[in-house]
Amino acid sequence: MLRKAARYPIYIGLLSGCAFPSQMSAASHEAIMDAIRAAELSAHNSWVLISAALVLMMTGPGLALFYGGLVRKKNVLGTMMHSFCLMAVASVLWAVIGYSLAFAEGSPLVGGLKYALLRDVGMEPNPTYAAGLPHLTFMAFQMMFAVITPALISGAFAERMKFSAMLLFMVLWLLVVYSPLAHMVWGSGGLLNAFSGGLIPCLDFAGGTVVHISSGVSALVCALVLGKRLGYPHEPIRPHNLPLSVAGACLLWIGWFGFNAGSALSSGGLAASAFVATQLGAASGALAWMLAEWAHNKKPSTLGAITGAVAGLVAITPAAGFVFPIHGLIIGAAAGLACYLMVAKAKARWGYDDSLDAFGVHGVGGTVGALLTGVFATRAVNAGLVDPSGAALPLGWIDGNAVQLLRQLFGVLVASALAAAGTAILLRLVDWLVGLRVDPEDEIRGLDLALHGEEAYSLES
Amino acid sequence: MLRKAARYPIYIGLLSGCAFPSQMSAASHEAIMDAIRAAELSAHNSWVLISAALVLMMTGPGLALFYGGLVRKKNVLGTMMHSFCLMAVASVLWAVIGYSLAFAEGSPLVGGLKYALLRDVGMEPNPTYAAGLPHLTFMAFQMMFAVITPALISGAFAERMKFSAMLLFMVLWLLVVYSPLAHMVWGSGGLLNAFSGGLIPCLDFAGGTVVHISSGVSALVCALVLGKRLGYPHEPIRPHNLPLSVAGACLLWIGWFGFNAGSALSSGGLAASAFVATQLGAASGALAWMLAEWAHNKKPSTLGAITGAVAGLVAITPAAGFVFPIHGLIIGAAAGLACYLMVAKAKARWGYDDSLDAFGVHGVGGTVGALLTGVFATRAVNAGLVDPSGAALPLGWIDGNAVQLLRQLFGVLVASALAAAGTAILLRLVDWLVGLRVDPEDEIRGLDLALHGEEAYSLES
Amino acid sequence: MLRKAARYPIYIGLLSGCAFPSQMSAASHEAIMDAIRAAELSAHNSWVLISAALVLMMTGPGLALFYGGLVRKKNVLGTMMHSFCLMAVASVLWAVIGYSLAFAEGSPLVGGLKYALLRDVGMEPNPTYAAGLPHLTFMAFQMMFAVITPALISGAFAERMKFSAMLLFMVLWLLVVYSPLAHMVWGSGGLLNAFSGGLIPCLDFAGGTVVHISSGVSALVCALVLGKRLGYPHEPIRPHNLPLSVAGACLLWIGWFGFNAGSALSSGGLAASAFVATQLGAASGALAWMLAEWAHNKKPSTLGAITGAVAGLVAITPAAGFVFPIHGLIIGAAAGLACYLMVAKAKARWGYDDSLDAFGVHGVGGTVGALLTGVFATRAVNAGLVDPSGAALPLGWIDGNAVQLLRQLFGVLVASALAAAGTAILLRLVDWLVGLRVDPEDEIRGLDLALHGEEAYSLES
Amino acid sequence: MKKIEAIIQPFKLEEVKQALAAAGVGGMTVTEVRGHGRQKGHTEIYRGREYVIDLIAKVKVEVVIPDDRVDEVIDAIASAARTGRIGDGKIFVTDVIEAVRIRNNERGQAAL
Amino acid sequence: MKKIEAIIQPFKLEEVKQALAAAGVGGMTVTEVRGHGRQKGHTEIYRGREYVIDLIAKVKVEVVIPDDRVDEVIDAIASAARTGRIGDGKIFVTDVIEAVRIRNNERGQAAL
Amino acid sequence: MKKIEAIIQPFKLEEVKQALAAAGVGGMTVTEVRGHGRQKGHTEIYRGREYVIDLIAKVKVEVVIPDDRVDEVIDAIASAARTGRIGDGKIFVTDVIEAVRIRNNERGQAAL
Ligand SMILES: Nc1ncnc2c1ncn2[C@@H]1O[C@H](COP(=O)(O)OP(=O)(O)O)[C@@H](O)[C@H]1O
Ligand SMILES: Nc1ncnc2c1ncn2[C@@H]1O[C@H](COP(=O)(O)OP(=O)(O)O)[C@@H](O)[C@H]1O
Ligand SMILES: Nc1ncnc2c1ncn2[C@@H]1O[C@H](COP(=O)(O)OP(=O)(O)O)[C@@H](O)[C@H]1O
Secondary structure: OOOHHHHOOOHHHHHHHOOOOOOOOHHHHHHHHHHHHHHHHHHHHHHHHHHHHHHHHHHHHHHHHHHHHHOOHHHHHHHHHHHHHHHHHHHHHHHHHHHHHHHOOOOOOOOOOOOHHHOOOOOOOOOOOOOOOOHHHHHHHHHHHHHHHHHHHOOOOOOOEOHHHHHHHHHHHHHHHHHHHHHHHHOOOOOOEHHHOOOOOEOOOOOHHHHHHHHHHHHHHHHHHHOOOOOOOOOOOOOOEHHHHHHHHHHHHHHHHHHHHHHHOOOOHHHHHHHHHHHHHHHHHHHHHHHHHHHHHOOOOHHHHHHHHHHHHHHHOOOOOOOOHHHHHHHHHHHHHHHHHHHHHHHHHHOOOOOOOHHHHHHHHHHHHHHHHHHHOOOOOOOOOEOOOOOEOOOOHHHOOOHHHHHHHHHHHHHHHHHHHHHHHHHHHHHHHHOOEOOHHHHHHOHHHHHHOOOOEOOOO | OOOHHHHOOOHHHHHHHOOOOOOOOHHHHHHHHHHHHHHHHHHHHHHHHHHHHHHHHHHHHHHHHHHHHHOOHHHHHHHHHHHHHHHHHHHHHHHHHHHHHHHOOOOOOOOOOOOHHHOOOOOOOOOOOOOOOOHHHHHHHHHHHHHHHHHHHOOOOOOOEOHHHHHHHHHHHHHHHHHHHHHHHHOOOOOOEHHHOOOOOEOOOOOHHHHHHHHHHHHHHHHHHHOOOOOOOOOOOOOOEHHHHHHHHHHHHHHHHHHHHHHHOOOOHHHHHHHHHHHHHHHHHHHHHHHHHHHHHOOOOHHHHHHHHHHHHHHHOOOOOOOOHHHHHHHHHHHHHHHHHHHHHHHHHHOOOOOOOHHHHHHHHHHHHHHHHHHHOOOOOOOOOEOOOOOEOOOOHHHOOOHHHHHHHHHHHHHHHHHHHHHHHHHHHHHHHHOOEOOHHHHHHOHHHHHHOOOOEOOOO | OOOHHHHOOOHHHHHHHOOOOOOOOHHHHHHHHHHHHHHHHHHHHHHHHHHHHHHHHHHHHHHHHHHHHHOOHHHHHHHHHHHHHHHHHHHHHHHHHHHHHHHOOOOOOOOOOOOHHHOOOOOOOOOOOOOOOOHHHHHHHHHHHHHHHHHHHOOOOOOOEOHHHHHHHHHHHHHHHHHHHHHHHHOOOOOOEHHHOOOOOEOOOOOHHHHHHHHHHHHHHHHHHHOOOOOOOOOOOOOOEHHHHHHHHHHHHHHHHHHHHHHHOOOOHHHHHHHHHHHHHHHHHHHHHHHHHHHHHOOOOHHHHHHHHHHHHHHHOOOOOOOOHHHHHHHHHHHHHHHHHHHHHHHHHHOOOOOOOHHHHHHHHHHHHHHHHHHHOOOOOOOOOEOOOOOEOOOOHHHOOOHHHHHHHHHHHHHHHHHHHHHHHHHHHHHHHHOOEOOHHHHHHOHHHHHHOOOOEOOOO | OEEEEEEEOHHHHHHHHHHHHHOOOOOEEEEEEEEEOOOOOEEEEEOOEEEEEOOEEEEEEEEEEOHHHHHHHHHHHHHHHOOOOOOOOEEEEEEOOEEEEOOOOOEHHHHO | OEEEEEEEOHHHHHHHHHHHHHOOOOOEEEEEEEEEOOOOOEEEEEOOEEEEEOOEEEEEEEEEEOHHHHHHHHHHHHHHHOOOOOOOOEEEEEEOOEEEEOOOOEEHHHHO | OEEEEEEEOHHHHHHHHHHHHHOOOOOEEEEEEEEEOOOOOEEEEEOOEEEEEOOEEEEEEEEEEOHHHHHHHHHHHHHHHOOOOOOOOEEEEEEOOEEEEOOOOOEHHHHO
């Protein structure tokens, strides 16, 4: 504290430099403009910093509780460790190299090494990405996305993967799948970047493809490669602590405001619009799943309601800053239904063991969201895509740009293909290096004891 | 991301339009003022958006954990589902029609249909309500209030109400009780709106009447109409998981900063003042309850301390932006004591079964707060009420305006009457339509299994 | 709501006073500057208010869950009550007198009484401390530090201290140790205040000495004076609910962004830089502990990972706003290792019973952080320390100012000495007044029943 | 001495305790158990996957009593625990050879 | 009547239940217990402090059956629960003097 | 063989375990139970409502041993568990007809 002098580095000097002239000079006008820009930056920065914190909260405690409550008692710490360790590992990796691979200038497929070790990533804005924010803020916000995406995958192989294999796989996955994909969709000059002359311009406001499709599809591959848990599906494998999962789902919901409304990278009207769309997507996703379940099983379950909310949130993610908020109701409901059918009906038929339905919710919900973004995106909400004359271009089908739906589909396919291929190869590699699965005996004892030497609960008096 | 062009829709054009004239023209001055207003809006919006997220966090996970921990193990999911489903249902209802009924122009008793389906609710400010915020932000902030208010009621009928009846009742209650009351107190032209020429000008900064008295009184009616839980009061009905309740109470406390300081609808000094008043109200409420219990029972309980904090928070709600923060100590302590006496002494004598003391805490605390607002409100803190000449009018008794106390009482009575009558009628209706209470057998098995087909914990190894 | 007129108390009048002159007058220029300052203030205030809320969230639910999960089932409520009651007690004490003793003008050792009962602490900035924030906001932010610091200590005497003794001790400790130390380091004219002409200028960005060394050293004294828990160390005393502790650690992590980045007292680039340093400190602390443990015990534990993250956060606290964010990796890793060695190796040898390792983590981590701040602090990040000509002075060793390391050591020693002596004397006093430890019988039954008359869990069906 | 072991519905515990107190039985030990007999169990569905939960929560009440009180105590428990529906539970009786009060080493019936 | 009390590994419960059902045993009571015999336990380390956890989670299955079915039921349980490794558990048999079905007061073997 | 069933105070479990180990008893099974005897229970107050909690947390220790070790084992447990105050608990002894080691089907005393 008492860093007074450091607090307003930009404008205080400028302001105090003006000698209150009776005629405002050009210099003074510039000084005023700089002061305003500094105020504006502080306002946006306040929102994006808290948004970054919210996105980290999604992983821990959000996802850690959500996933932790869904596994059996003997695996709860092993499961929470996936999320927690990724908070540590992905952050370090992102600062060291990941951010650079995603956002430094490079090819249409991957970034460069310019920002490795946060070189040149400082308090000044990076005009390429977020001209109104400190570069460090943009980097930090993106860091939190690089944390949660692999953590989402971990739901697929919960209760059976080696800890060492998990760590190694995730480090490789972030380098080989995530950073390139983030570059393609959001990086300057990226293949799919609608706002930067990408070959196939896709709309992805906050990470439908980069985060959810990539994690969902990778999750499916993990589930297939690792195989089923012992005893699945004939033995009862029930959630051990649903109240924790409800708490986790709520924190995911709250944190998602940072994810989506924070992706406006500013705190004006666009953030507000994305915020409301997010809320309505979550709400209608929860209701859709609950009602579907009520109709099918006679009982609306708590697990269904919270899963539906997450499905709705996933689907609204790519759309949040492009669509009228009220359309969040449609997008959320569609995702709630589609994910319900996948998780509760199709999965059972196909028989793979995606422990916590990372594919069923993030893969399917992300795809629904990406496609419906192509339908509902409108320049009335986001006039960010302009022609050379500066006029806003139409975005989605309701804007008269039906072809966008195809582009969105293409984006889904590229992301899926990269995620599937990358995951499959990396899993083979990791299997060869350290082995993917724990011993059957360890699986029976539970990961908490076998891998971490701990028990989650010691409730005896 | 990369929605650069969309990010500063208002001011960037304006700023770059100025050609740095040596003499500042009127147009350029206007441009500067617009730029400043945009910066100011972004600053406020950042605060109110995060406040909205905090208020939602009060319901989930806050209230879900607080209430969920207090019931028996067999009802924890059924109880958490009340809060969680209201996050979904009330949000959708609010966007579809509720917001309009509360805030669109209408009569002194209820709003109109203008804003149904969020028509005309966009990124531009609505000058009537929050000239410095996107209209969507104001709507979203209010949405979170419409979520938590019915969720608070659910404490009264926990462990025995049908899920279908709960949903139906809450939808009707939001339309028939909540939206009209919000309109009367906060809506333009509302009957009790001190700032908009209401017939009986009441002071309610953040929802003492609209949220707490309405939910508290409705809760009492619910408890009376539904009757006692089987076995109450002779069988032990203890909280099943107090650590969850402590966590929930803490999250309520944190979220309440959004509730109260966010109600400044701006991030200047008034928000700071309301923030501190909130903290001191919570703190002294907790201490008052704890000390009263310590004196009476020889032991200060955890449940008492957290309940006292909530009581203090409830009471400071209507006062937060009108009183000197230090007076929060008096208001919180008064509420802590009054609620303690009601919950621990009077209730036992009267014998109704308000499962989680929604009336004892929110009804009583809200009334204490509404009245003490009439005592302590002062224009030295909030100069928002002005006479035609623009001079600030005195607010409460300490300002020399003793009659305000009577007006506050009137507000309490109107809110109570509307809540009581509305709830009583709606419960009869819902009872007739789907029945209010679960079968005794289901009540014995517990709502989790009977209504939702789940068990909260499956802790066997 | 509808406190429109009150919302922009400062600038609206000013702006509307300008008659759009074709030549901008000095008055008009001033009006513009005031308007910009108001916008800037709102932006910073938005960030510091939410930061204050985040810091409170660290204590509850953060620390309450973290500590609560680590004790035995019979003591969980007693442990959570420490944190929760300090949220209440320290807040009231701070408003009544503590803030004044720390921040009102006084001697180099302690402040005065000017701000007692929040007199003169209002919406206007206090130019001495945070010229860009409402004085109430600065006070509130500092209040949350006064809440968490004693709560951290409580980990040392968990499971055996009387509740009354705890309360009495903490009230005295805040007055005798905390407020004076805060004054010395951050108060105007304080002995160690680098930015205010302190005799021995120390660098402590967000509370390495004031919060962590003071609480850590006091914790050690508490552990020594109170003696070991019955049965320690030969009986198994295991954490009863590690998932709660993981959730608590995550909330500590998230809240720490408010602690460190909020300590910029503004929302510009410095906040962003401190934010990223915090994240990297936490991440590398977690990894360092985990890897050390993996190497020593063959298994990386969940408890180790979360403890390491906290150690990293502690160490980055004094450094956050002075060092390049990437150096957070080094500082966090050093703390993770040092704390691991203390807690897992040295402590067992020395045999004191610091129940939850408040000293091992906060005392050791705080010392590591304070010293490394002397190494890595650089004016390239924080140019707040200036010579009379206004040129930024070098800060740490890498800036060419190696002597700072000695000053930091001196700061550590002063803080340690004050904490140790103050705690030792106060504990004797409290022991004499009410007795420090519960009866052995009560210790065996557990504090929850013995002191609070409650049981945490009642999980029987 | 005999040990009466009654497996009852959890919500009947309060009534059984009162019946035992009324019958003057001073000591008892209660354990949370799960069981099934004629009672079918129920179905739980988690994300579409159905689990038949056939072990249902029950409470086991154990009382050790002098031989001559067996019938009386069985009757007290049974009538307090009875609802007449499947799931009411069972009572088993076994022989106890010796009883010791740890506090003072009293033996036999005096220890009960 | 006899009571068969089997202490088994928790993950074998499902198989034992099926074996009992196959053997036509209608009722059973299951309790979470902890125990040790030949099995050593394991070490847990919390912040450097080692705890030897020698009581390991087990499940106790109790079935009361007519005298003539004892061997058959023991075999059913034992073969379902066996892995051949230390920790598989034990079976104990005791005498039951009387059984009562609470629902309708049936007694003896008819109550099983 | 005999089964010794001791209901003790939870915080005495560690000492009883050590006493049994010292007495060379190799196997034991432990269950969390609640009970009351002479011990009164305590009052808990939740928001002004008083509940008398008369079932107090105890631990049940079961060991099956050869007939000739009964007295010795009772003594070992009783002296380890004794504080001399109400609530110390009880020990009950019953007959065990047969014991089986599931792992290798050993029977009788050899299985203990
Ligand atoms: N043969 C048995 N052996 C052990 N426990 C039994 C046996 N039969 C029933 N039980 C226990 O008694 C409980 C109630 O039995 P149930 O068959 O449901 O009662 P009822 O036959 O009166 O309807 C079961 O849940 C189980 O715990
Ligand atoms: N003498 C005994 N008395 C009571 N329970 C026993 C005894 N011996 C073993 N047990 C129970 O049986 C379980 C399995 O015993 P263990 O010795 O591990 O099996 P095994 O000898 O087949 O390897 C133990 O955990 C304990 O609960
Ligand atoms: N007659 C009994 N039948 C079954 N269990 C009993 C009986 N008497 C006591 N117990 C068990 O023993 C425990 C200790 O008994 P208690 O009467 O408190 O001991 P003491 O008589 O030595 O003070 C009780 O909590 C209960 O679990």
